[in-house]
Amino acid sequence: MVFGESNRARRIATFVPSACLLAACAALTACNTTPTMDIPVAQDAPADFIRVEGTKPIAFERVVSGIRSGTVVAHYPADGVPGTSASLCNYGYTGEVTETWIGASQQLSGWRDDLGIAFFDTMTGRGFDVTTDPGKLFNVPDEIDRAQYLIAARIDEMRGNFCEEHHWWDGRPLGKYAGEVYLDVTWSVYDVVQQREIAQFTSNGYFLKSKASTTGFMEAWRGAFAASADRLAGDADFVAAVSGKLGPTAQTAGLPESGSAVPGSAPVFVLPNLPLSQRPFHEVSDAVTGSVVTVVVGAGGHGSGFVVREDGHILTNYHVVGEAETVRVRFPSGLEMAADVVRRHKVRDVALLRVPVSGLKPLPLHLAYPKVAAPVFVIGTPAQRVLEATVTRGIVSSIRPKGLTGREPPLIQADAAVHGGNSGGALVDENGNILGVTVAVANAGGQATDSLSLFIPIASALEYLNMIVDGSPPPS
Incomplete structure (x- = not known):
């Protein structure tokens, strides 16, 4: 005392x-x-x-x-x-x-x-x-x-x-x-x-x-x-x-304080339960890359995103959109339009956009973690906007259940090349099913390296935005 x-x-x-x-x-x-x-x-x-x-x-x-x-x-x-x-x-x-x-x-x-x-x-x-x-x-x-x-x-x-x-x-x-x-x-x-x-x-x-x-x-x-x-x-x-009832999927929904975020009482958002693709990636690559978009913010910044529901909903990173209310989305077809930011989670670094169109082609979501050494592909718009729909290949290097510090949500690590502009894009398995959201590259000796790429598991990304796949139990 x-x-x-x-x-x-x-x-x-x-x-x-x-x-x-x-x-x-x-x-x-x-x-x-x-x-x-x-x-x-x-x-x-x-x-x-x-x-x-x-x-x-x-x-x-x-x-x-x-x-x-x-x-x-x-x-x-x-x-x-x-x-x-x-x-x-x-x-x-x-x-x-x-x-x-x-x-x-x-x-x-x-x-x-x-x-x-x-x-x-x-x-x-x-x-x-x-x-x-x-x-x-x-x-x-x-x-x-x-x-x-x-x-x-x-x-x-x-x-x-x-x-x-x-x-x-x-x-x-x-x-x-x-x-x-x-x-x-x-x-x-x-x-x-x-x-x-x-x-x-x-x-x-x-x-x-x-x-x-x-x-x-x-x-x-x-x-x-x-x-x-x-x-x-x-x-x-x-x-x-301390049971998680006030956590990211419950009443507070973990959403940032900004007025552009959905209120904490936002209802569970349901995505279609699409059958997983069984075809090799080279046979479905056109369909997959066609559903991965470039997200344009401000005068020069850009990231990537991908379609998760046919009525215009697109998943990306929070750090791509920040606190913007509206961004622009460009499809590989050349179609470009404004998109509203409808949900976001700053710490999990995910955001949900919506464009005013329907009939889009959502990608199947593979909610389970991939196996280490499984082949994967990354799709996005690295470095420059003209490089949209770029595909890189690698393998799963590790599953990090506690992130990189031991106190974070899980991450997938892979050696597929990732550069600035890939953020928010898709990590898919060898059949073109979504495994995760591109988020960052790790540092090695103080230098970023594209062989240490990090991805948010898709199930975790959905959880923090209070989203589920149709037929799945609601977040607890």
């Missing part, structure tokens, strides 16, 4: 004969003028509930202080603290005796420290999968990277009353404390995939340390924090948040 010096009077450490004990006690106690600090009524403890299921892995980050420096956070009342059993409570104190908080917003505990341990014990006891285990000796980075949500806490208010126990015979202070602590805590939930804070919750906690001990202060503090965490665990909205 971060307390300043209390204004306690000099403690009596001299020997007091037993014959004088009662009289001295009465005189000294009268000199302590500290009232009892008012303690708010804490929320009711959550009713017993079954261990939670279906939540995603969470990691505890830290606790910081939101209490202003100089705020009085505890009293040593003359009348003692009900429920405690400390002998000669605050016997040697004179005047008004309080504890004052020092410092501004600062870290009070990490996940390995005392409050982090309290959080871990409380939440795992309620059935949550907490990856930051303070008792684990090895593989800690791997465990932390497994978390899909990060949890942090800010203590906004502390109020407490404490008794220091004094010796029953000679009245000397024993350095043992009993007392009560109340905390108001704000909890923040950070979505690792969306890379933003998605929710905040508040809860309070109360703990009474009835028997005095040398660690009584910390036990009361830790107990109140654990009680607040326990109330958080019983909050249905918090459970929903």
Whole structure:
């Protein structure tokens, strides 16, 4: 804890004969003028509930202080603290005796420290999968990277009353404390995939340390924090948040804040369930390249995209369209027209366009991950617009289920050549079925190389835009 010096009077450490004990006690106690600090009524403890299921892995980050420096956070009342059993409570104190908080917003505990341990014990006891285990000796980075949500806490208010126990015979202070602590805590939930804070919750906690001990202060503090965490665990909205119900496919839909994005309550968007092509790519190449378009943004920028529904819907990258409301789309046939941006997801880097035509030829979607070393083709408009419908070939190099950092959505890696302008274009299998959306090239030694190309798996791209293939279950 971060307390300043209390204004306690000099403690009596001299020997007091037993014959004088009662009289001295009465005189000294009268000199302590500290009232009892008012303690708010804490929320009711959550009713017993079954261990939670279906939540995603969470990691505890830290606790910081939101209490202003100089705020009085505890009293040593003359009348003692009900429920405690400390002998000669605050016997040697004179005047008004309080504890004052020092410092501004600062870290009070990490996940390995005392409050982090309290959080871990409380939440795992309620059935949550907490990856930051303070008792684990090895593989800690791997465990932390497994978390899909990060949890942090800010203590906004502390109020407490404490008794220091004094010796029953000679009245000397024993350095043992009993007392009560109340905390108001704000909890923040950070979505690792969306890379933003998605929710905040508040809860309070109360703990009474009835028997005095040398660690009584910390036990009361830790107990109140654990009680607040326990109330958080019983909050249905918090459970929903760390179950993915507030994630990219649920009510918030993970869509950016811009007015051009669809509201978070946008309905599930259904795509046709087309049969997968079984013909070799060279036999269907004309049909495939005819459904891959050039997306023109502004005066000179361009990317690629491909048709996913016959009524004019086209998939591309977010970084191709940015926050534009309208872009231009050019088909290999020479047809060019305006397209509206109707859905987008910045972090997953996908966007959905619509052009005002129908009768387009959507490409079949192969939702399963390809096998490593399977042949693939990339179609798009690299480098210059005149190079539209360019096809390059390679093999699948790897499936990266956690992206490149261990905390991202999955990526497909292939060695097919990709250049600027390919972004948003199609990755197809050897039969011309869509496997993914071209997104980037990886760096090797600080230099981009076209043999380390990265693609968003098509199933993941659809998920983050709240889209499904007809007949598939809706996003959960």
